[in-house]
Amino acid sequence: MSFDFHSQLVDNYKKLKYSLLEAQTFSPQHYGFPPIYYKIMETDAVRVGAFQKAFEQYDFTDKVVCEAGVGTLALTQHFLDKVEKAYLIENNPDLRAFIEQKIKEKGWEDKVVLLFGDAMQIELPEKVDYIVGELMSIYCGNEYQVQIFKHLRQFLKPGGKLLPERIVNVGQLAYAQFDKYKHYPVNFTRHLPEQLSLQTEINTIDLYTEETLRIEKQIDLLPNMSGKVNALYMHSFVQVAEGCNFTGTDSLMPPTICKLEQEVSVKQGTPVTLHVDYTYGTDLDSAKFWIT
Numbered sequence: 001m002s003f004d005f006h007s008q009l010v011d012n013y014k015k016l017k018y019s020l021l022e023a024q025t026f027s028p029q030h031y032g033f034p035p036i037y038y039k040i041m042e043t044d045a046v047r048v049g050a051f052q053k054a055f056e057q058y059d060f061t062d063k064v065v066c067e068a069g070v071g072t073l074a075l076t077q078h079f080l081d082k083v084e085k086a087y088l089i090e091n092n093p094d095l096r097a098f099i100e101q102k103i104k105e106k107g108w109e110d111k112v113v114l115l116f117g118d119a120m121q122i123e124l125p126e127k128v129d130y131i132v133g134e135l136m137s138i139y140c141g142n143e144y145q146v147q148i149f150k151h152l153r154q155f156l157k158p159g160g161k162l163l164p165e166r167i168v169n170v171g172q173l174a175y176a177q178f179d180k181y182k183h184y185p186v187n188f189t190r191h192l193p194e195q196l197s198l199q200t201e202i203n204t205i206d207l208y209t210e211e212t213l214r215i216e217k218q219i220d221l222l223p224n225m226s227g228k229v230n231a232l233y234m235h236s237f238v239q240v241a242e243g244c245n246f247t248g249t250d251s252l253m254p255p256t257i258c259k260l261e262q263e264v265s266v267k268q269g270t271p272v273t274l275h276v277d278y279t280y281g282t283d284l285d286s287a288k289f290w291i292t
């Protein structure tokens, strides 16, 4: 049986090269994500597990929590039993009936305040102990994680915690095939790019303090291989809480290939400069990376 499935997968590898990108693409037309992406997120025990570990590490008992972008409550259901009160924010109207029904079924109505709207504008009536929000995309390039936490952190009690709290974006020089999109996540290892340098830190986001939305910098890199470079191979490492880490899977921040402005040739051991210019919560298609 499993051999049959694998055989079908092998036959479809090529067709599936961009299916993850297409499932994850945030679109105002469908108010966010299509149902398949919620299914990918809900079934990802690695992603959900990193948050569960953090919920257990902190004490959520009788606390007041705000969660932004609750989706289908994949994370919420792991802390809601314990807390005293929860402000749950979501702006995808297609999810409203599902969320209301689930809260009713579980008997959470008395402790939940459901806020349908944009988490970047919502005002909370009190300060909270924890702010949870998984609105991440690779490098925080597409979604509004940074903007949302920048707005909501004014409602955090002194000593309160953000989950997640820190994101380290790293990159490698790479050479990839581009035939359709300027950037795409790696869906299967056969779609990995050729990698010509080790991972280098591009920038680190401290969600308690981040103010700047546009990242403009130059980074020196040492190629470990000689060859042509036309891409940045991107990973984002997430610290949900100290010791509770998540380093990207198909459901969240999958390793992603992004086209450079120009193809260049590099030589092993000869340093190059990577220029970075991108803005959180825009679109990786408008991000600019180039080598001199």
Ligand SMILES: C[S@@+](CC[C@H](N)C(=O)[O-])C[C@H]1O[C@@H](n2cnc3c(N)ncnc32)[C@H](O)[C@@H]1O
Pocket: 031, 032, 033, 041, 042, 068, 069, 070, 071, 072, 073, 074, 075, 089, 090, 091, 092, 117, 118, 119, 120, 133, 134, 135, 136, 144, 148
């Ligand atoms: C990546 S999904 C995560 C869903 C859920 N937290 C989970 O982990 O399974 C992000 C969710 O945030 C919602 N969202 C995105 N931008 C938002 C905003 N500005 N205000 C409120 N919700 C938002 C989306 O509709 C989506 O349901």
